């Protein structure tokens with residue numbers, strides 16, 4: 529009888545999704561379907577500090593950043609989350625999550641808002657103006673698989689990146705920008721007149737990363753396209769496991 533060769537144990541990667549409020553279930557659906565080569569993904573819905581302890585990486589979903597911060601405080605998660613980020617664990621914030629990962633936020637509610645920090649950017653909550661509830665834009669990025677195929681960016685009361693502050697030790701990589709012909713109409717001529725739009729204007733940046741910390745101001749979890757999830761795993765999560 530042929531000897532059975534035992535299969536090597538699959539590497540299990542535990543991805544946490546902060547599940548206090550917002551679109552965490554949508555991230556879960558995409559992660560479950562994501563092809564992972566030799567790795568197996570275990571998804572951990574993070575609601576208390578012990579959940580976070582089991583995670584190799586974390587996704588902070590879209591929703592309401594003030595509510596998420598408040599619930600995180602009540603759950604005793606604020607400091608464990610900040611510690612997770614400080615330890616350079618991979619973290620990705622989408623929309624409200626992007627606000628929470630920013631070092632500075634404008635347009636916060638009265639009394640301010642607690643942030644987690646970790647990505648050296650300034651961001652404006654609901655920065656496209658209250659008249660623009662949501663819009664879609666075709667996004668291109670050389671960093672995505674099938675780079676020629678636009679990714680449909682879904683923006684819902686999205687934040688706007690106001691400035692990025694890289695340092696030599698902590699460079700910031702721009703992953704995608706809004707195309708000039710898809711800038712929302714904000715009444716701000718600098719953003720609307722194509723000829724005048726500086727392509728380096730930080731307000732056009734919609735996806736970036738600083739080390740293993742990534743922010744997207746739109747909702748990749750609300751499309752059927754898993755390429756930003758694939759990017760996060762490939763560029764932020766898997767390299768962190770090899771150390």
Ligand SMILES: NC(=O)CC[C@H](N)C(=O)O
Nearest residue numbers: 590591592593623624685
């Ligand atoms: N879709 C979203 O996540 C919106 C974010 C929301 N405007 C906030 O400030 O938290």
